[in-house]
Amino acid sequence: MEEQRYVVFLFPSVSYALKAEKILKAAGIAHKLIPVPRHISSDCGVCVRIAEDKERDVEGELRGRVEWDKAVLL
Amino acid sequence: MPLDQSNNRIIYFDNAATSWPKPAGMMAAMIDYNERIGGSPGRSGHHRSLAAGRIILETREALAELFGGGDSLRIAFTKNATEALNIALSGVLNPGDHIIASSMEHNSVMRPLRYLESQGVQLSVVPCSGDGRLDPEDVTAAIRPRTHMLVVTHASNVTGTIQPVAALGKIARDHGILFCVDAAQTAGALPINVDEMGIDLLAFSGHKSLCGPQGTGGLYVREGLEKQLRPLMTGGTGSRSEFEGQPDFMPDKYESGTPNTIGLAGLGAGVRFVLAEGVAAIRDKEEGLTARFLAGLAALPGVTVYGPPDAASRTAVVSFNIAGVSASAAALELDERFGILCRPGLHCAPAAHRTIGTFPQGTIRFGFGYFNNDEEIDLALEAIRSLAGNGAPH
Numbered sequence: 001m002e003e004q005r006y007v008v009f010l011f012p013s014v015s016y017a018l019k020a021e022k023i024l025k026a027a028g029i030a031h032k033l034i035p036v037p038r039h040i041s042s043d044c045g046v047c048v049r050i051a052e053d054k055e056r057d058v059e060g061e062l063r064g065r066v067e068w069d070k071a072v073l074l
Numbered sequence: 075m076p077l078d079q080s081n082n083r084i085i086y087f088d089n090a091a092t093s094w095p096k097p098a099g100m101m102a103a104m105i106d107y108n109e110r111i112g113g114s115p116g117r118s119g120h121h122r123s124l125a126a127g128r129i130i131l132e133t134r135e136a137l138a139e140l141f142g143g144g145d146s147l148r149i150a151f152t153k154n155a156t157e158a159l160n161i162a163l164s165g166v167l168n169p170g171d172h173i174i175a176s177s178m179e180h181n182s183v184m185r186p187l188r189y190l191e192s193q194g195v196q197l198s199v200v201p202c203s204g205d206g207r208l209d210p211e212d213v214t215a216a217i218r219p220r221t222h223m224l225v226v227t228h229a230s231n232v233t234g235t236i237q238p239v240a241a242l243g244k245i246a247r248d249h250g251i252l253f254c255v256d257a258a259q260t261a262g263a264l265p266i267n268v269d270e271m272g273i274d275l276l277a278f279s280g281h282k283s284l285c286g287p288q289g290t291g292g293l294y295v296r297e298g299l300e301k302q303l304r305p306l307m308t309g310g311t312g313s314r315s316e317f318e319g320q321p322d323f324m325p326d327k328y329e330s331g332t333p334n335t336i337g338l339a340g341l342g343a344g345v346r347f348v349l350a351e352g353v354a355a356i357r358d359k360e361e362g363l364t365a366r367f368l369a370g371l372a373a374l375p376g377v378t379v380y381g382p383p384d385a386a387s388r389t390a391v392v393s394f395n396i397a398g399v400s401a402s403a404a405a406l407e408l409d410e411r412f413g414i415l416c417r418p419g420l421h422c423a424p425a426a427h428r429t430i431g432t433f434p435q436g437t438i439r440f441g442f443g444y445f446n447n448d449e450e451i452d453l454a455l456e457a458i459r460s461l462a463g464n465g466a467p468h
Contacts, residue, residue: 012313012314012321012323012326013116013311013312013313013314013321013323013326014115014116014117014119014124014127014312014313015116015127015130015131015134015147015325015326016147018124018127018128018131019131019146019147021128022128022131022135033119033124035119043313043314043315043316045116045119045312045313045315046119046124065145066145066147067323
């Protein structure tokens, strides 16, 4: 079995990440808030981690509702 | 009827200053935050910090629902409406710019404007009618080539007079002017829709009709406007920590320093109470109480009532005077003899009192709330009848 790969969505601030969390919860998309990995950004905030194959779904849910900075493959 | 600290019955008619009592859920939410969460929102990232952040997000979301503004992140929290108005006014006006205000503004608007005037901003104060109404045509006539903003109170804190906000918003939009509304007296008491009313900046108080605790308020900022709106304070926001420049996005740009999380927990419960009861139902009840009081006052000789004659044209605020009795003496009598709590004087709004002809003596102001009832109105009318008949000392 292949190891699960993840994508993280980075946001301007925690307020945005928490709004995204609320949207994804309502949409039923599995996600987890984690500290921003050091190798991606020196920002001290949190980001939203999702399964790699859900990236397009997540983009579709968030677009027009909450801004994000970038999505990065872990 | 509620009791005071000495277990005497009181009638609380000072809701225009701060609402009381609060819904039971307000204090419960504050205690819950304190006992079960306690983290600093937007910082740290541990689960208690995130839980604190979710509380603030839910308060923002409830307010966005109430104001019809869509994205809740367009709302920045402040400690009160005054701070929000200071951001809105001093954040966007520069020397040489022209701003229009009404003559019914509170000092939370007038003082920042007089300060800005001393710094070179051009100010026009458009006179209102004797009952506090602003005529939109007078606003149109005051517009100049360099007019940058129109600021208007949604409803007067002295007379309750409701201004024609939607018509004013259309004028502002048609002339390319920013429209700032002071909703300290109306948020939670009257319907507000920032899109339909053409509002660019909406300042609100959390502790009046939104049923939250003191120390809470906020500013709605129309999309994109934050790029030209300077913050009042800069500092740590928990975001963009690697940079020493202030973030330029909502709401962080205006939310430096650890927020009042426990207060915002209470405010969230207050706003959800307002949403659950419904602004229409709240308005209906408060208008009914006001109409009952106005009708009762009209039957009392020696009592002068200010503001519009009908309850429909005002919030649940009534200013009046009793012949032969000063406002301050009447308020003291009402408090000590009848347990009726109100506010006499100028109500931080000298311009409004000049407009209605009660400067500098002021008025007695009753501010009704959702938790008042007809019995209290009738008891107050009897008390006023007694004061008007006896001519209490000055």
